[in-house]
Amino acid sequence: MKDFTPEYIDHLRHIIEERNDDEARKALAELHPADIAELCDDLDVDEAEYLFKLLSEEAQADVLMELDEDDRQKLLSKMDAEDIAKQLEHLDTDDAVDIIQEMDADEREKILSHIDDVEQAGDIIDLLKYDEDTAGGLMGTEMIVVNENWSMPETIKEMRMQAEDMDEVYYVYVVDNEERLKGTLPLKKLITHPNVSKIKHVMETDPASVKVDTPIEDVALDFEKYDLVAMPVVDQIGRLLGRITVDDVMDKVRDLSERDYQLASGLSGDVESDDKLFAQTKARLPWLLIGMVGGLCNSFILGKFEGGFVVDPALALFIPLIGGTGGNVGTQSSAIVVQGLANGSLDIKKSGRQLIKELGVGLINGCIIALLVFLYNWITIGQGHQVTTLAVSISLFCVVMFASVFGTFVPLTLEKLKIDPALATGPFISITNDIIGMLIYMSISTWLILTLH
């Protein structure tokens, strides 16, 4: 990974300011498109545009693809449809679709009409129809396809032709006369079996493949499970439609786990540390406001139970303990469920078992914590506050049990309803636990205090 020093950036800025084309070209020649994209992020739009225009069309396309969405938007806004179309022609269809998808319908049409390669334009239009969150939305059409009845020399000749347009070849897909996927031809077979008469004798049969409407979460799990570099995509009757490459899947795996992490941390939207102040505020304020409403609900509830405080004001001292513990237990329980569902280790059909196990974990943890708190309180404030000491521990135990079950139940229910279970994590769980925990605490303790005193 290149790390650009501030000195390097300054040096480059100087070159750009002087419009020193030769020096700038020399600097660019040493960089990978992904590095150039990173550079563009550090520069102003005009500076980035200057560098960009010095690149070859193919390099422009690669850089475009590597840019952040908003950097890309800025740069694209400076180009006309014809230039953009020319750059897209250098990209794989799946990457071109990713870029075109960010545009509005008018722009799309204008750009597509400028793509000279009719086949590629047609593929892009077809690919745009698929749902972004399915295998179809992730696939491209660049792949080498050969017929199972061809001989190896025939195959190699055909591959040579097909490979011209492609960046890199990892698999060769083998189909029958009806275009149905039958196998894959590992490239090493080209080397180890150069003269075989029919490909089907050396191909690997039963290739792992996905249906075009498979959700991307499942596609990602398959890539991980089967250690794949690329996976073919087929329609309902097994005809080969395209392929998904591991780099796109890896980006998705990271995106999905980042999204879960953000939800668990109370961030909405896809916020990044380098986003602007306003974007950051927008991503964070909603949860804070929900938390605020939760906090005000709590103050309302506590106000209703003032009777208990009057008898023993020490009750107030344990409010943070009850709220905090409930929140922590709930967060743990829901995180375990969300992560298990995400990495495939938890099966929704085993919900009942998971709930029972959570009850067990809650029972053990609840007993230990309630007992420790009881001992601490007995020693420190026990004298004169016996009822409160008892009330705190009983309600703490109840809160832990409730939070364990609630934190497990909510994400499992969401998953059953086909809603993203990660929505259940983070502030949602902790606020609900806070409110219900407070209700439990105040009900039990007020009742005990009023009964036993």
Add this chain to the structure above:
Amino acid sequence: MKDFTPEYIDHLRHIIEERNDDEARKALAELHPADIAELCDDLDVDEAEYLFKLLSEEAQADVLMELDEDDRQKLLSKMDAEDIAKQLEHLDTDDAVDIIQEMDADEREKILSHIDDVEQAGDIIDLLKYDEDTAGGLMGTEMIVVNENWSMPETIKEMRMQAEDMDEVYYVYVVDNEERLKGTLPLKKLITHPNVSKIKHVMETDPASVKVDTPIEDVALDFEKYDLVAMPVVDQIGRLLGRITVDDVMDKVRDLSERDYQLASGLSGDVESDDKLFAQTKARLPWLLIGMVGGLCNSFILGKFEGGFVVDPALALFIPLIGGTGGNVGTQSSAIVVQGLANGSLDIKKSGRQLIKELGVGLINGCIIALLVFLYNWITIGQGHQVTTLAVSISLFCVVMFASVFGTFVPLTLEKLKIDPALATGPFISITNDIIGMLIYMSISTWLILTLH
């Protein structure tokens, strides 16, 4: 992804119970090693062992590699060193090292002494020396290496020999006479340039590579950035030592983000939803106990400020609001930093900028929330509680500002100290915020109440 129905498992159990070798072999033949590993997880050890022994040595090795660590341990404990050694011989060195790493020194030595292929055993011993969390710990030695001065036909002949032992070939690495990495030969060049006189004329120069001591987090970012399928590993003077494959990196990306997620959710250790009750309790209790201590600290602090409560008991009503908001703000701030550091979008050199931005976000969010709470309190309890209403909003604002800065500062500092910044997230942030927030709230409000009343 195969999904095994309970009926299928029952059917298979029946076959196993009857020791019906033929039927069992037929069932296994239809399954990918990763699926067989998943099956073994659903079966008892003895059942899994029976199935396992029906597999070919090569399939055994593949299944072994796909198993969870504890399932693997159980199965390995039923085998002697010679059998294990035979299976390891079928694996790539990096996978064999992963398995051997889980054993103690005695077992290791015994197994290594039974590996017949001296070169492989030597490679494994060499690889065991590298730190697990660096490129060296992730690399294997199976790769095709050719000399830059060879012709293409020579190269193909050599590749044919080297490829025999390998599962799959994605890249061919080109070295000079001193074994220094000079380039890569994309496999499509075999097809497109079959007769070139020197490989160095068609190889791609300046190949992306990593030094052997690069931390795996950086290796993963490089794979994502450069969209690689495999990456060569070199020593300090550029000599080729091995290669890292994308499937291992993808597992690491998932592991690392799961770990961050677990830390943020207050789970220690690598806990999974299908772990046993005891393992779950062990992973969760530590944070709950820390939370408990935090809660008791709070009760102690609140006790010290009883003076305020005496003047206006309504102060107690806002304890959950203050604690909750501080926790939420802190969690958001630290999550943004941790995620930015993990995906490379936040540079530690820009810490100052990040802190200033956080101050801005805190200022906006703090003003909005404090104002809303002020309005709500003014309308509902304002009459007779003017000072408390004011105190709640002022301290709420201060708590938000503090939590923003604190949540940003701690993970950045940990990163500077080369400690995992993710340790700063989750319960740690929320508990500290809770305690300091409570101190801020009680100090400000008690002071205001005692001064203004």
